[in-house]
Amino acid sequence: MKNLLNQKQMRSADAFTIKNKEILSVDLMESASRAFVKAFLQEVPEKATSIAILCGKGNNGGDGLAIARILKDSGYSGVSVYLVNFSAKETEEYTINLKRLEDLWFPLTAVNTAADLPDLKEKVIIDAILGSGLNAVLEGPYLQLVESVNALNRQVIAVDVPTGFPAEGPLKKEGVYLKADLVICFQRPKINFFFPESVQALKRFTVVPIGLDEEFIQNCDSPYRLIEGPDLTGLVKPRAPFSHKGTYGHALIVAGQQQTMGAALLSAHACLHAGAGLTTLSIPESGLTALNTRLPEVMYLDRADLIPEKTNKFSAIAAGPGLGTAEGSIAILQGLLKLKVPLILDADALNMMGDKPELLKQLSSGSVLTPHMKEFDHLFGDHDSWWERLETAREKALELGCVIVLKNQYTFIIDLTGKVTVNTTGNAGMAQGGMGDVLTGLIASFAAQGYTANEAACIACYLHGKAGDELAETQVSISASDLTGRVSKTLKGLIK
Numbered sequence: 001m002k003n004l005l006n007q008k009q010m011r012s013a014d015a016f017t018i019k020n021k022e023i024l025s026v027d028l029m030e031s032a033s034r035a036f037v038k039a040f041l042q043e044v045p046e047k048a049t050s051i052a053i054l055c056g057k058g059n060n061g062g063d064g065l066a067i068a069r070i071l072k073d074s075g076y077s078g079v080s081v082y083l084v085n086f087s088a089k090e091t092e093e094y095t096i097n098l099k100r101l102e103d104l105w106f107p108l109t110a111v112n113t114a115a116d117l118p119d120l121k122e123k124v125i126i127d128a129i130l131g132s133g134l135n136a137v138l139e140g141p142y143l144q145l146v147e148s149v150n151a152l153n154r155q156v157i158a159v160d161v162p163t164g165f166p167a168e169g170p171l172k173k174e175g176v177y178l179k180a181d182l183v184i185c186f187q188r189p190k191i192n193f194f195f196p197e198s199v200q201a202l203k204r205f206t207v208v209p210i211g212l213d214e215e216f217i218q219n220c221d222s223p224y225r226l227i228e229g230p231d232l233t234g235l236v237k238p239r240a241p242f243s244h245k246g247t248y249g250h251a252l253i254v255a256g257q258q259q260t261m262g263a264a265l266l267s268a269h270a271c272l273h274a275g276a277g278l279t280t281l282s283i284p285e286s287g288l289t290a291l292n293t294r295l296p297e298v299m300y301l302d303r304a305d306l307i308p309e310k311t312n313k314f315s316a317i318a319a320g321p322g323l324g325t326a327e328g329s330i331a332i333l334q335g336l337l338k339l340k341v342p343l344i345l346d347a348d349a350l351n352m353m354g355d356k357p358e359l360l361k362q363l364s365s366g367s368v369l370t371p372h373m374k375e376f377d378h379l380f381g382d383h384d385s386w387w388e389r390l391e392t393a394r395e396k397a398l399e400l401g402c403v404i405v406l407k408n409q410y411t412f413i414i415d416l417t418g419k420v421t422v423n424t425t426g427n428a429g430m431a432q433g434g435m436g437d438v439l440t441g442l443i444a445s446f447a448a449q450g451y452t453a454n455e456a457a458c459i460a461c462y463l464h465g466k467a468g469d470e471l472a473e474t475q476v477s478i479s480a481s482d483l484t485g486r487v488s489k490t491l492k493g494l495i496k
């Protein structure tokens with residue numbers, strides 16, 4: 001899995017690469033700028049497009065100057081450079097790249113105060129004002145400049161990070177950032193790109209390798225990493241010869257009420273399709289006809305049988321989808337907690353825990369909690385920012401000895417040691433009811449098949465989003481049942 005670094009570690013990776021690969025810092029800048037232009041070409045292929053590059057005086061600005069030269073060399077005919085001279089000092093790499101442009105008689109416009117910014121006519125703006133060197137919120141002329149650029153409503157492509165946007169740490173509601181349509185980011189995405197608040201600064205990002213030492217990056221002690229398809233190849237086991245249904249575990253899902261039987265059926269359906277050897281559903285008796293007609297492969301367990309002697313054969317137990325929060329449901333949850341086995345808890349099971357926090361203490365180690373933001377805050381208190389929410393999730397995962405799957409556009413899977421795996425699969429077509437129920441069924445399925453709680457959560461989250469991404473190639477929206485119908489095929493693609 002790819003490690004995500006904070007800016008201090010990123011600077012160390014720069015320094016290590018420069019020392020170890022014996023390349024000059026300015027050459028690394030050249031490599032970064034070339035990588036930027038390669039990605040830019042995909043985005044703005046029309047060479048006659050007018051482009052304004054706004055360059056600060058740090059290395060982000062240095063990148064901007066090198067990008068101007070490389071764009072011109074690549075045939076872009078309408079490139080203008082604006083030198084944002086708000087800071088007294090400039091970096092060595094900036095100075096070298098400025099000299100290179102001056103030697104080419106490249107037209108340069110100085111912007112010494114925010115009021116100096118001319119009426120920009122260019123169609124595309126490249127933001128190279130400030131990058132990851134930012135150390136505080138924007139104020140003074142930077143703030144004014146960013147506000148006037150935002151008011152232009154042009155297509156903005158930012159170098160590495162939008163000006164003013166902190167790469168990590170809590171994102172303040174009142175923060176002002178240069179609004180980029182796209183960020184072309186170097187080597188690794190910034191941690192803050194994965195939080196919903198980032199929409200204030202960017203619509204999308206793409207990551208380009210610039211030649212930093214990967215071994216160094218992977219050896220950095222970081223609590224954050226990304227999960228990608230190749231990480232699962234090798235982890236997800238193929239079906240073995242001579243295996244039988246007993247080889248692939250027996251999952252129990254405790255879900256549904258008379259009015260919410262659909263949630264239970266969706267969960268069990270997903271569990272089945274992700275390969276559990278046997279799936280049993282514990283629902284109210286009123287749902288039996290629906291179960292037998294819709295999911296003939298799934299077995300039934302009476303609610304009265306949620307006792308140790310009847311449940312010890314299950315290799316994973318999930319509870320919550322459509323379970324309700326009334327007295328009867330609380331008794332079911334309390335009964336499950338008394339089994340003293342790891343549980344996968346979602347939806348109403350989490351709501352009940354939020355109502356009765358003392359139940360959290362009864363969770364067995366190795367359990368999995370799958371809250372979305374509201375459920376999470378109900379469990380652990382309100383949070384002002386996603387950064388803080390994730391910090392709490394890390395503390396709670398460690399304290400409770402459980403895996404927390406904090407769901408959002410990018411889902412964070414926090415393991416028992418507080419390490420965070422970020423999942424990037426999934427798309428807006430999946431924004432439909434029932435998706436969470438499917439995810440719970442997938443986690444239960446992989447846990448039943450013998451994967452650890454963290455592995456089961458990682459495989460399930462990746463697979464869930466990936467199946468959705470594959471369907472989104474030909475569909476606008478994706479129903480929970482569509483998704484379930486796809487998972488086995490997607491899973492096949494992940495196995496070596």
Ligand SMILES: NC(=O)C1=CN([C@@H]2O[C@H](COP(=O)(O)OP(=O)(O)OC[C@H]3O[C@@H](n4cnc5c(N)ncnc54)[C@H](O)[C@@H]3O)[C@@H](O)[C@H]2O)[C@@H](O)CC1
Nearest residue numbers: 014029032058059060087130131132133134135136137160
């Ligand atoms: N070898 C390297 O270090 C590489 C760096 N690269 C680029 O370098 C960037 C980082 O460069 P730098 O560290 O020089 O930093 P920046 O270019 O991001 O900004 C540094 C300047 O901003 C000022 N500043 C910081 N916070 C401010 C604030 N809140 N308000 C006003 N001014 C503020 C600093 O005093 C300094 O003058 C990266 O984002 C990337 O674009 C790339 O060229 C790749 C290689």
Ligand SMILES: [K+]
Nearest residue numbers: 127130161163
């Ligand atoms: K920038």
